[in-house]
Amino acid sequence: MCLGIPGRIERIDDVARKLATVDVGGVKRQVNISCVVSDEHPVSSCVGDWVLIHVGFAMSRLDEAEAAETLRILTELGEAQAELEAMRLSAATTMGAAP
Amino acid sequence: MNVAPRIRTRTLGQVHVPTVTLSHGGGGKAMKDLIDDVFVRAFDSAVLAPLEDQARFDLSDLARHGDRLAFTTDSFVVDPLVFPGGDIGKLAVCGTVNDLAVGGARPLYLSCAVIVEEGVTIDLLRQIAGSMARTAAEAGVEIVTGDTKVVHRGACDKLFLTTTGIGVIREGVHLGVHLARDGDVVMVNGVLGDHGAAILCARGDMALATAIESDCAPLNGLIDALLAAAPGVRFLRDATRGGLATVLNEIAEASQVAIEIEERATPIREDVKAFCEILGLDPLYLANEGKIVVVAPPEEAEAALAALRRHPLGGCAAIVGRVHAGEPGRVTMRTVFGGRRIVDMLVGEQLPRIC
Amino acid sequence: MKYLDEFRDSAKASILVREIEALVASMDIADDKPLNIMEVCGGHTHSIFRYGVEGMLPKQIELVHGPGCPVCVLPMGRVDDCVAIAEQSHVIFTTFGDAMRVPGSKKSLLQAKADGADVRMVYSPMDALAIARANPTREVVFFGLGFETTTPSTALTILQAENDGVTNFSVFCNHITIVPTIKAILDSPDLRLDGFLGPGHVSMVIGTAPYEFIARVYRKPMVVAGFEPLDILQSIWMVVRQIKEGRAEIENQYARVVPEDGNAPALRAVSRVYELREFFEWRGLGSIDHSGVRLRDEYARFDAERKFAIPNVRVADPQSCQCGEVLKGAIKPWQCKVFGSACTPETPLGALMVSSEGACAAYYQYGGVKHHEAAE
Numbered sequence: 001m002c003l004g005i006p007g008r009i010e011r012i013d014d015v016a017r018k019l020a021t022v023d024v025g026g027v028k029r030q031v032n033i034s035c036v037v038s039d040e041h042p043v044s045s046c047v048g049d050w051v052l053i054h055v056g057f058a059m060s061r062l063d064e065a066e067a068a069e070t071l072r073i074l075t076e077l078g079e080a081q082a083e084l085e086a087m088r089l090s091a092a093t094t095m096g097a098a099p
Numbered sequence: 100m101n102v103a104p105r106i107r108t109r110t111l112g113q114v115h116v117p118t119v120t121l122s123h124g125g126g127g128k129a130m131k132d133l134i135d136d137v138f139v140r141a142f143d144s145a146v147l148a149p150l151e152d153q154a155r156f157d158l159s160d161l162a163r164h165g166d167r168l169a170f171t172t173d174s175f176v177v178d179p180l181v182f183p184g185g186d187i188g189k190l191a192v193c194g195t196v197n198d199l200a201v202g203g204a205r206p207l208y209l210s211c212a213v214i215v216e217e218g219v220t221i222d223l224l225r226q227i228a229g230s231m232a233r234t235a236a237e238a239g240v241e242i243v244t245g246d247t248k249v250v251h252r253g254a255c256d257k258l259f260l261t262t263t264g265i266g267v268i269r270e271g272v273h274l275g276v277h278l279a280r281d282g283d284v285v286m287v288n289g290v291l292g293d294h295g296a297a298i299l300c301a302r303g304d305m306a307l308a309t310a311i312e313s314d315c316a317p318l319n320g321l322i323d324a325l326l327a328a329a330p331g332v333r334f335l336r337d338a339t340r341g342g343l344a345t346v347l348n349e350i351a352e353a354s355q356v357a358i359e360i361e362e363r364a365t366p367i368r369e370d371v372k373a374f375c376e377i378l379g380l381d382p383l384y385l386a387n388e389g390k391i392v393v394v395a396p397p398e399e400a401e402a403a404l405a406a407l408r409r410h411p412l413g414g415c416a417a418i419v420g421r422v423h424a425g426e427p428g429r430v431t432m433r434t435v436f437g438g439r440r441i442v443d444m445l446v447g448e449q450l451p452r453i454c
Numbered sequence: 455m456k457y458l459d460e461f462r463d464s465a466k467a468s469i470l471v472r473e474i475e476a477l478v479a480s481m482d483i484a485d486d487k488p489l490n491i492m493e494v495c496g497g498h499t500h501s502i503f504r505y506g507v508e509g510m511l512p513k514q515i516e517l518v519h520g521p522g523c524p525v526c527v528l529p530m531g532r533v534d535d536c537v538a539i540a541e542q543s544h545v546i547f548t549t550f551g552d553a554m555r556v557p558g559s560k561k562s563l564l565q566a567k568a569d570g571a572d573v574r575m576v577y578s579p580m581d582a583l584a585i586a587r588a589n590p591t592r593e594v595v596f597f598g599l600g601f602e603t604t605t606p607s608t609a610l611t612i613l614q615a616e617n618d619g620v621t622n623f624s625v626f627c628n629h630i631t632i633v634p635t636i637k638a639i640l641d642s643p644d645l646r647l648d649g650f651l652g653p654g655h656v657s658m659v660i661g662t663a664p665y666e667f668i669a670r671v672y673r674k675p676m677v678v679a680g681f682e683p684l685d686i687l688q689s690i691w692m693v694v695r696q697i698k699e700g701r702a703e704i705e706n707q708y709a710r711v712v713p714e715d716g717n718a719p720a721l722r723a724v725s726r727v728y729e730l731r732e733f734f735e736w737r738g739l740g741s742i743d744h745s746g747v748r749l750r751d752e753y754a755r756f757d758a759e760r761k762f763a764i765p766n767v768r769v770a771d772p773q774s775c776q777c778g779e780v781l782k783g784a785i786k787p788w789q790c791k792v793f794g795s796a797c798t799p800e801t802p803l804g805a806l807m808v809s810s811e812g813a814c815a816a817y818y819q820y821g822g823v824k825h826h827e828a829a830e
Contacts (some may be wrong), residue, residue: 056578438506
């Protein structure tokens with residue numbers, strides 16, 4: 001249960017009700033940010049946050065570092081694959097074209 | 100006595116009340132005043148002004164333009180009546196002009212039949228008529244006959260508009276939905292989904308704010324330029340309700356061919372993409388009112404694309420896919436991710452998802 | 455679009471496909487016994503079909519589409535209850551879009567709307583509350599549908615209504631929970647599953663601890679997965695890796711969104727407003743214990759079930775309907791006797807054909823190109 005989309009909190013609309021306007025690729029919508037505020041991270045500090053939005057509620061703050069890490073794993077995998085491929089090719093060349 | 104008949108230029112009637120009432124549909128002076136004030140004044144047509152029961156044309160005049168008559172009709176029931184990028188009037192003229200133009204016809208004359216609810220403001224009617232007049236002028240067509248009916252409040256969702264158009268098809272132009280063949284190139288003249296997104300947004304149910312506007316535009320000028328540069332074009336259709344995906348399926352079915360498109364190549368605005376992501380909609384199925392799907396033979400594809408791109412309404416034109424000899428009637432798409440999926444006919448209406 | 459486009463990258467897709475292919479090649483998997491991996495969530499099913507992920511996988515991997523689609527598992531009797539509420543003249547019935555087409559025993563909400571009921575589509579329960587404020591003489595009911603992802607939103611809306619003293623707003627609560635569902639699947643004798651893709655957004659709320667029993671007791675690997683196609687492919691790779699290495703753990707591929715402990719404010723709101731039902735009925739799966747929630751007595755005035763007289767009749771699925779078996783992953787959509795014949799998106803017999811992410815509808819719309827060549 002599922003349809004969640006990342007968006008950036010642009011401004012706070014109502015501190016008491018914890019309502020903010022988010023921007024999703026140029027489309028704006030008011031969302032409830034109760035689930036992403038805390039004593040350490042009060043309403044006013046949310047401007048600029050990237051959040052996961054589901055049915056008009058911000059449900060989680062996107063962790064930039066984790067996102068980068070997820071992609072880094074794949075980049076590394078790709079590099080490893082490329083290296084392996086290069087080794088294979090150079091081995092084939094060294095051995096000559098014998099069937 | 101042989102006296103030349105005097106042609107009296109009429110003084111146009113005027114409406115002095117702010118809203119439409121049932122008496123404006125009664126056939127009497129109130130109705131004539133409404134027609135004069137709102138429509139005759141705006142449309143400024145010498146054919147319309149005498150308010151005969153029919154518009155009349157010399158056949159020889161029509162035959163100057165080509166050898167076949169093209170004839171189309173459309174009803175417009177859009178809600179809201181006024182939306183970013185246009186209104187029901189502009190939509191109606193564009194829709195009818197485009198329906199003629201995609202058949203290779205030069206659009207010439209339109210009729211305008213209005214069914215309006217009592218309570219609609221006269222100003223709104225004037226606004227809509229004004230839009231129709233401006234759009235008609237832009238498209239080079241004339242609105243020459245019409246009809247007005249007034250109904251009880253609630254009977255027709257404020258205003259329904261039906262426009263019928265006639266045009267003439269040039270000699271030698273033969274376009275058909277059954278003519279696509281293996282190797283043909285499929286292109287569109289610009290970004291997809293704007294109209295559908297703008298309307299959904301304007302209805303307000305989803306409380307989303309966007310800068311998206313309807314792409315509503317008359318395309319006959321664009322099509323003239325296209326056919327001049329690429330006379331071998333097989334088929335044109337405007338991608339209205341049901342979007343690009345629907346037109347592709349219609350072509351695939353009628354021509355009994357397979358079509359594959361590249362998701363990467365489908366031009367869509369960032370905010371339309373975002374809008375679709377939020378609601379779980381597929382932009383390929385959203386309506387367009389200023390976009391055509393072009394099927395061109397491969398040897399003319401480059402010329403066709405260039406002609407589209409040179410025109411103000413085709414700046415973002417792009418090749419989106421090809422016709423190929425696969426399963427007849429099947430439309431597939433290579434996704435941005437690299438996988439493949441079927442692009443089927445839409446069933447019912449697309450509804451926003453939560454999941 | 456940030457945080458979306460990067461996770462749809464075809465170059466990285468190719469990398470993962472190659473890794474997955476290398477893995478399965480090293481695992482001695484029999485042709486007639488592929489690895490069965492279930493994605494629980496309807497959102498995953500939709501993404502898999504939308505991006506053509508299934509066709510990119512080697513034949514040693516079978517994706518089994520699970521029951522995590524709250525629209526799909528809505529019993530017909532509950533739809534009848536919605537219609538009964540909606541058809542009362544003073545009611546404005548608000549609902550998410552995809553619930554409108556689910557057939558009841560006589561009609562869907564969309565048909566009820568056509569027949570004159572005031573049924574309105576909303577994106578958020580907060581919009582339903584706004585409609586209640588704007589229409590003080592009408593009773594506004596919100597159809598609260600969804601797993602733990604959506605339950606907090608309805609709870610927070612009820613708390614806001616309480617705070618604002620709104621008296622003409624209530625929720626018809628059909629929120630369900632994922633863990634009993636997964637357990638019912640695991641206990642199902644006719645299933646052979648080797649691993650799971652866990653529900654990413656449910657986990658955003660409940661964290662990853664609730665799934666521990668899957669690894670500990672049932673010894674099956676689960677990877678909590680994001681919804682972009684790269685997330686899904688990466689999660690499949692992680693599941694297959696676990697199987698190869700003989701591990702059974704709960705891993706979190708969606709760490710950029712899913713915190714291990716879940717979301718505290720969301721969970722607090724839910725436990726304040728809701729309590730577990732003893733059992734709840736699921737279309738196609740029958741009755742599952744402790745699988746649904748209802749409003750606590752303190753919030754009775756926001757409970758549509760108590761405010762309105764509803765038929766509350768259990769309606770059996772049509773005899774020919776095999777939704778249950780498809781939902782559990784026991785059969786594939788096209789193996790259902792009525793798939794594509796009596797049951798189509800235009801004439802759906804079961805909810806799996808109605809909801810745009812029900813496995814049957816997804817397969818009908820998007821599928822059929824399973825075994826095309828993989829990404830270039």
